[in-house]
Structures are given as C-alpha cells and as structure tokens.
Amino acid sequence: MSSSSKATPPPAGIYVPVPTFFAKEGTSAYNSITPGLDLATQTEHSLFLVKAGIRGLVILGSTGEAIFIRDEERKELIASQRKALDEAGYKDRPIIAGTATQQIDDTLAMIEASKEAGAEFAMVLGPGYFAPATSQVGIQKWFEAVADKSVLPVMIYHYPGVTNNLYIAPSTFEKLAAHANIVGCKLSHGIVDDQTLIAASPNIDHAHFSVFTGLGQNLLPVLTIGGVAAIDGLAGVFPSVVVKLFDMYNTSVAKGISQSDLQEMRLLQFKICQGEKLVAKYGVIGIKEAIARVWGMGDQKGGRLPLAGGFEDANEWSKWEEIYTGLQKLEEKFRAESKSN
Incomplete structure (x- = not known):
C-alpha cells in the first residue's frame, strides 16, 4: 500500500473483546480438554452487545483465548459472527480479528484467513517471547513487515501482561503510525503518560491512527487526551454502561462540558472502575463468570485448559455480587432509556 492511499481506522466507539464460548458439560461437543465452540451462545452474546x-x-483477542483456538475454528468463529451480525441488520459493525503469533508469516496467514472469514481489521499482538532482548528497532521492523503484506489494516496490540512485559515506546508508535496500513493501537496497560504521548502526539x-484504551477504567481520562474510545472487557458484561460514558463525553464536549456533566461522568467512571477490578484480577475467567451469572449466557467454567474450571474459591463471586448487581441495574436502566428515545 502506498503512503498516498492510507487505510482507514475502525470507527470510533466502544468495542468488546469477546470471550470465546465453549460447549457445556453434557453436550455433544463437550470434552474436558478442548470443548468445541458454542456458536449459538456466541451469537446470542454478540447480538446482546450490538443492540x-x-x-x-474484537474476536480472538486475549479474552477470546486466541492461543487455544485451532485455525479451522478461527474461520468458523469469525464467519459465524459476521453472518449473524449481517443477518440481524448490523453490517456496519466491524469485526477486528486478533493474532497472537510470534512468526511473521504465520501472522500474515492468520490475517488472511480472518479476512476470508469476514473480518475487517487485524489486531496484532506484539512478539514478546524474547522481550528482554528485543530492541525498539526490532519491534518497529517486525510490525512494519507484517503491515507491508497484511491484507487487512493493522492495529498494534500492546499488552505487556501477556507478552513477557514487552515494552513498545511512544516514539516507536510515532514511527509505526506513519505506515499506510497501520491504523491504530489498543493499549492494555495503565501507563497514562505513555498513553498521552501517543494519543496527544502532534x-x-x-485521522489515520486511532488510539483505543484496552482498559475501561481509563476510558474518561483517555478520551480527554485524544483517545477515540475503548476495547473493553467489562463492556462484554455491561455494554450500555460503558457506551453511556462514551456518549456522555462526546455529547458534553459538543455542547460545552458543565460542572454537572463532569460530576455525572466521574461517578459513572467510578462505578465502571469498581466492576473492572474483577476483570483486571481474573481476566477472561472473571468475564465469563460475570456473563453467566448476570445474564445466564455461557458457562462460568467454560474455558479451555489451563483456564477451565472458573473461580477456585466457590465464595469468590459473593465478594463482587453487590457491585455487579448495581451495574446490572444501571445496564437495564440505560437500555430502557435507549429504547424510549
């Protein structure tokens, strides 16, 4: 792709890194090591979100247990959700497909398969196996090599927690943002000064490179420094709550932020932060537990090994129940308001 024909970033808004739902115990597709996909629940959850x-x-990111998914399952999963969204009237909702490979050719093959299945963007995790020995130049050249040949626009996925603490410097993001086929990043860390140095960098x-936070607990601060929104785990449980904060911010900026607007947004961000503590502590295990308990979708023990089994402590959910019941009430309130408007 030439520099004169830059790819376009995903539309601004709240995105969800969806968990991959697996067959429940007792069903024909279940086995205790690698249970099959549960596409019916996957679709139910996808439609719950877009509505x-x-x-x-975001399909097959870290929350989607991408490293445990076989190639043929990747195609089946993406294609099924693209079809479900299209048939329900949501053709305008893009699918971003994650990759979590170290080898450039494997990454490119995975991106090509994702496009064939219906994905519109690729979210590429940094190569962290040799993180302590990897230079910023090496990181830059790795992503450029992927982007040069990728059949989908590339988003850089920076998540030190799953990449051996690989660090991608703001100056490296500045260089990568100039690539015609690199259209944004997901920053799944809490380094606010680095986020600022990317999202507010002159x-x-x-217009070509969008900054998404991977942490809903940072949504309001990131919006104020130039980020466009979030790819957020809690939004997989309470989508309307996180969307509400995004909409409130953009509406208030357009008309002029008042003190009451600011107080309302701070309170909603506070409640989101309370819920995000579970996501930060347990990741996909906590997200699946919450979706199953709050909305009855999927199985809180529905991961693949070594994540199968859910919470080890049977009493763990009781520590979060009050917070999540409050967020559920907010979710239902915002959904009702949306339908009446």
Missing part, C-alpha cells in the same frame, strides 16, 4: 450500542467486536496523524 446496546457496541460499535464492533507527530501522529490521528
């Missing part, structure tokens, strides 16, 4: 205003889905064309 609440979620702008798009050296980046922000």
Whole structure:
C-alpha cells in the first residue's frame, strides 16, 4: 500500500473483546480438554452487545483465548459472527480479528484467513517471547513487515501482561503510525503518560491512527487526551454502561462540558472502575463468570485448559455480587432509556 492511499481506522466507539464460548458439560461437543465452540451462545452474546450500542467486536483477542483456538475454528468463529451480525441488520459493525503469533508469516496467514472469514481489521499482538532482548528497532521492523503484506489494516496490540512485559515506546508508535496500513493501537496497560504521548502526539496523524484504551477504567481520562474510545472487557458484561460514558463525553464536549456533566461522568467512571477490578484480577475467567451469572449466557467454567474450571474459591463471586448487581441495574436502566428515545 502506498503512503498516498492510507487505510482507514475502525470507527470510533466502544468495542468488546469477546470471550470465546465453549460447549457445556453434557453436550455433544463437550470434552474436558478442548470443548468445541458454542456458536449459538456466541451469537446470542454478540447480538446482546450490538443492540446496546457496541460499535464492533474484537474476536480472538486475549479474552477470546486466541492461543487455544485451532485455525479451522478461527474461520468458523469469525464467519459465524459476521453472518449473524449481517443477518440481524448490523453490517456496519466491524469485526477486528486478533493474532497472537510470534512468526511473521504465520501472522500474515492468520490475517488472511480472518479476512476470508469476514473480518475487517487485524489486531496484532506484539512478539514478546524474547522481550528482554528485543530492541525498539526490532519491534518497529517486525510490525512494519507484517503491515507491508497484511491484507487487512493493522492495529498494534500492546499488552505487556501477556507478552513477557514487552515494552513498545511512544516514539516507536510515532514511527509505526506513519505506515499506510497501520491504523491504530489498543493499549492494555495503565501507563497514562505513555498513553498521552501517543494519543496527544502532534507527530501522529490521528485521522489515520486511532488510539483505543484496552482498559475501561481509563476510558474518561483517555478520551480527554485524544483517545477515540475503548476495547473493553467489562463492556462484554455491561455494554450500555460503558457506551453511556462514551456518549456522555462526546455529547458534553459538543455542547460545552458543565460542572454537572463532569460530576455525572466521574461517578459513572467510578462505578465502571469498581466492576473492572474483577476483570483486571481474573481476566477472561472473571468475564465469563460475570456473563453467566448476570445474564445466564455461557458457562462460568467454560474455558479451555489451563483456564477451565472458573473461580477456585466457590465464595469468590459473593465478594463482587453487590457491585455487579448495581451495574446490572444501571445496564437495564440505560437500555430502557435507549429504547424510549
């Protein structure tokens, strides 16, 4: 792709890194090591999200247990959700497909398969196996090599927690943002100064390169420094709650933020932060537990090994129940308001 024909970033909004739902014990597709996909629940959850205003889905990111998914399952999963969204009237909701490979050719093959299945963007996890020995130049060249040949626009996925603490410097993001086929990043860390140095950088064309936080607990701060929104785990449980904060911010900016607007947004961000503590502590295990307990979708023990089994402590959910009951009431309130408007 030439520099004169830059790819376009995903539309601004709230995206969900969806969990991959697996067959429940007692069903024909179940086995205790690698239970099969549960596409019916996957679709139920996808439609639950987009009906609440979620702008798009990230399929097979970290929350989607991408490293445990076989190639043929990747195609089946993406294709089934693209078909479900299209048939339900949500053709405008893009699918971003994650990759979590170290080898460039494998990454490119995975991106090509994702496109064939219906994905519109690729979210590429940094190569962290040799993180302590990897230079910023090496990181830059790795992503550029992927982006040069990728059949989908590339988003850089920076998640030190699953990449051996690989660090991608803001200056490296500035260089990568100039690539015609690199259209944004997901920053799944809490380094606010680095987020600012990317999202507010005057050296980046922000019409071409969008900054998404991977942490809903950072949504309001990230919006104020130039980020476009979030790819957020809690939004997989309470989509309307997270979308509400995004909409409130953009509406208030358009008309002029009042003190009451600011107080309302701070309170909603506070409640989101309370819920995000479970996501931060347990990741996909906590997200699946919450979706199953709050909405009855899927199985809180529905991961693949070594994540199968859910919470080890049978009393763990009781520690979060009050917070999640409050968020559920907010979710139902915002959904009702949306339907009446």
